[in-house]
Amino acid sequence: MSRSERLFRLLQALRQLPQPVTAARLATETEVSERTLYRDIDSLRAGGALIDGAPGYGYTLTEDPALPPQMFDRLEVEALVLGLSDVQQRGDRDLANAASAALAKISASLPERVQRQVLHATHMAIRTHADPATLPDMSVIRAALWGEEELEVDYVDAAGRATTRRVYPLVIAYVESKIGLLGWCCLRQDYRHFLLPRINGLRRSGASFRPGRAALLRDYAKQRETRYPAPTDATT
Structure with missing residues (x-):
């Protein structure tokens, strides 16, 4: 094993193992002596x-050089x-888990001071939504x-009334307390x-409407602008 590969393996062990990690455990993970491990830590x-x-x-990886610190100010955090x-x-179970994992990854890339701001953020989202089971x-x-x-x-x-539709799916839309699928209805x-x-029930038909999604979304956005124009300041 080359030295660069050994250092990468050590860094991975520090990321993944419960911390603090003993030198003996790290030496076992990287297949080196403890004496070599101390040099690798340095x-x-x-x-x-x-x-x-x-x-x-034991050792704790406080800041990871492979994840450059993000420069967020307090309000951005x-x-x-x-x-x-x-x-x-509001998301389904998989999306909610992905959001939690994303926040953990982003937080790990932040300087310790900003990590504390993430842990003690002053804003919280509390919403009612459909039971994911439904x-x-x-x-x-x-x-x-x-x-x-096509779906x-x-x-x-x-x-x-029950119907079966052929739909070109465009986006999953979260509107107030409702979750819907915006699509082009072929019917x-x-x-x-x-x-x-x-x-x-829903099924993927196997029929493709590529590359139509971007154009359909642009057309939908134009229709919304026409139906719901942005308010203008009143003039006297």
């Missing part, structure tokens, strides 16, 4: 890693925490969105919002 420190600890006490906490509140399989919708594939949607409208030949709890 090399990582010289390269910019902030590693707290000493022989007999608040916005970041609020946005991701809102996703944790939502359709979100992984199917996301795969169709990313792949620009077959079994839908029940507000009047209780109605128009844009429709399908509330997710009213979807009883």
Whole structure:
């Protein structure tokens, strides 16, 4: 094993193992003697890693040189925490877990002072939303969105009428307390919002509408601007 590979392996062990990590455990993970390990710790420190600890006490990776510190001010930290906490509140289980993991990764790249601001942020998102158990399989919708594939949607409208639609999925939209799928309905030949709890079944048809998604979204945005123009200041 080359020295650079050994140092990379040591850095990975410091990231992943419960901290503080003893020198003996790190030596085992990197397959070197403890004497060599101490030299490698010094090399990582010289390269910019902030590693707290000493022989007999264990080691903690405080700042990772491979994750450059992000320059967020206090209000940007608040916005970041609020946005991701809102996703944790409103998203389905997979999306909520992804938001939690993203916040942890971003926090790990921050200087220690800013990490404390993340832990003690003064903003919090508290929302009511549909029980994730009532939502359709979100992984199917996301795969169709990313792949620009048509969906077959079994839908029940507000009047209780059941239909099956062919839909070009465009975005998953979070509007107030509701979660819906915005798509181009091939039956109605128009844009429709399908509330997710009213979807009883869905399937990827395999038909592609690539590269139509971007154009459909632009057209939808223009329609919204026409129907709901931005307010202007009153003049006297």
